[in-house]
Amino acid sequence: MEKTIAVLPGDGIGPEVTEAAVKVLKSIAMRYGHTFHWNFAAIGGAAVDEFGSPLPKETVEACEASDAILLGAVGGPKWDNNPAEQRPEKGLLNIRKHFDLFANVRPVKAVPALLGSSPLKEEIAREVDMVIVRELTGGLYFGEPKRHNENSAVDTLVYTRVEIERIVDQAFEMARSRRGKLASVDKANVLESSKLWRKVVEERKAGYPDVEVEHMLVDSAAMKLITNPRAFDVVVTENMFGDILSDEASVITGSLGMLPSASIRSDGFGLYEPVHGSAPDIAGQNKANPSAAMLSAAMMLRQSFGMDSEASAIEEAVMSVLDDGYCTGDLSACGNKVISTERFVEKVIEEL
Amino acid sequence: MEKTIAVLPGDGIGPEVTEAAVKVLKSIAMRYGHTFHWNFAAIGGAAVDEFGSPLPKETVEACEASDAILLGAVGGPKWDNNPAEQRPEKGLLNIRKHFDLFANVRPVKAVPALLGSSPLKEEIAREVDMVIVRELTGGLYFGEPKRHNENSAVDTLVYTRVEIERIVDQAFEMARSRRGKLASVDKANVLESSKLWRKVVEERKAGYPDVEVEHMLVDSAAMKLITNPRAFDVVVTENMFGDILSDEASVITGSLGMLPSASIRSDGFGLYEPVHGSAPDIAGQNKANPSAAMLSAAMMLRQSFGMDSEASAIEEAVMSVLDDGYCTGDLSACGNKVISTERFVEKVIEEL
């Protein structure tokens, strides 16, 4: 197959880890006879520095001319005091909205070799295997009115039925392809938007008789993610709750440095990025863990290009390097063989 | 001193645990020469059954005629399908709003005897000692417009400067009386209300030079509560974030059954209730843990009545019974001496 991939390295360790992912993808292309074209472009702080905007027109065009987007990370202290429109995160929010990437998909899976670095007791974190499906282009993030002055402030949580239906359907499909369990998280005892949300979930479930649905309040979900995370298979929730719960979930297994994410729309186009941030403190030191970026590339192959075996090959290669006790300097607990980012990439490519 | 206490037992294990707290308070009154008058009244599902409303006029009047409110718990499957205005939680929301109880104060402290039941590794949960101060009468819970129809839904997150100032001041005072650290949690990279919130915190901090303030994004806070909960002293946040984070925090030390809470206003009037819910599954079986209700009574003595030594006496008595290895049947991990709710109360009173 022939595919064009937009690569947006971004800030901090973003460039190192995307470079790693690109190397792995090149190796996959060779091995499986694909041709990948690369559209490198700027985003985040790097784009503010070069173009005066966290999402320059050039970058949007590069992405529009591509079949999928691979992103590193954005943000850093350098831009923390910039005005809102010139902050790195704004690049992320804008690209999500521009491309209508309404479904943020975040798998959280316990990696046996890393359970030692989980803050949870091993018997609780062990075998956790869930996916959080977060609505990404609606709710409090974008609703109007949205403004503040010296004396008051307002944000607006709006959802249309259609926005809820499409994310809920996405989650039902995902649950069907996994263990068939869906937890829909809302705050229906307080929010009107949650009442509509719950109603839509109830309606849609008729179309998925093979999926078992549970409604859960967001406060209960925040507790259960800690006390019994194994109970979750697929979780679906609105934008703001999803932001909080997916970050909470990202630390429970001790494998934050391993977690990929996808932000997709219905036609298969998507943006793939590691969950970890730009980690400016270790940037450029050749010690960032490139696993999450590589696993994001694998997600891209599977979800946007339908390349299942290629994706699995990357996933298995990464796990096998970890199982051999190798890790990069930023992972607190691992086998005792600490190696550089570059060496880690070579090992993964050898495994492929 | 002479004080009048409104007692609202509510649903599930609410009546058992408030009865326990009342017994302890009576014992305190005798020992310290106070006179407590009791205004028993209905709330929640019990009030819906008896009066057709989760917060009847009679109950409001009983509370108005009192110096503080002691509440058990509300809710249960029996009322889950009631219309919104006749659901038990509505009683809670209404009483908060009616009495302007804008500050919800939730201490979370690790109890050494219970660390075994924490989902976190003991070295992480050990010595956790924080207070979450949640804004309780504003934000998404009450903002207008707030409605849904078949095709769309809206909730509104509004805050006035004055609403933010009073809760932030409350939190600064609390930090000053503790370890002098305040984490203000918001989502200032996305929400306008958070920008005003952050501005107010920045302004008020000039008045508290002894308090060290940190701004933290809600998603980071949700992670840090798990990875490094000891780093927190006082946390202050808006209503919805506070709902999620305080429930998340309530499970990290394994002592949910021990956690008290206060919902107060500036003049000292307040409502005190255990953090645990109504636990309908174990109601009436004489096995509920009454500690949180007793510790809520202690909080009431200290915060609403200024009775410091009386409050400490209750707290020490409860801890000493636990340290002796006693616990009720609902606590998963404790010493091996499981006793009934009633027996637990007797033990605490003996210790007093």
Ligand SMILES: CC(C)[C@H](C(=O)O)[C@@H](O)C(=O)O
């Ligand atoms: C950077 C920020 C705007 C963003 C969000 O809140 O969506 C981030 O936290 C995320 O989850 O991708």
Ligand SMILES: CC(C)[C@H](C(=O)O)[C@@H](O)C(=O)O
């Ligand atoms: C019952 C519900 C309305 C309430 C809230 O969300 O405030 C509860 O979760 C709490 O935290 O006291």
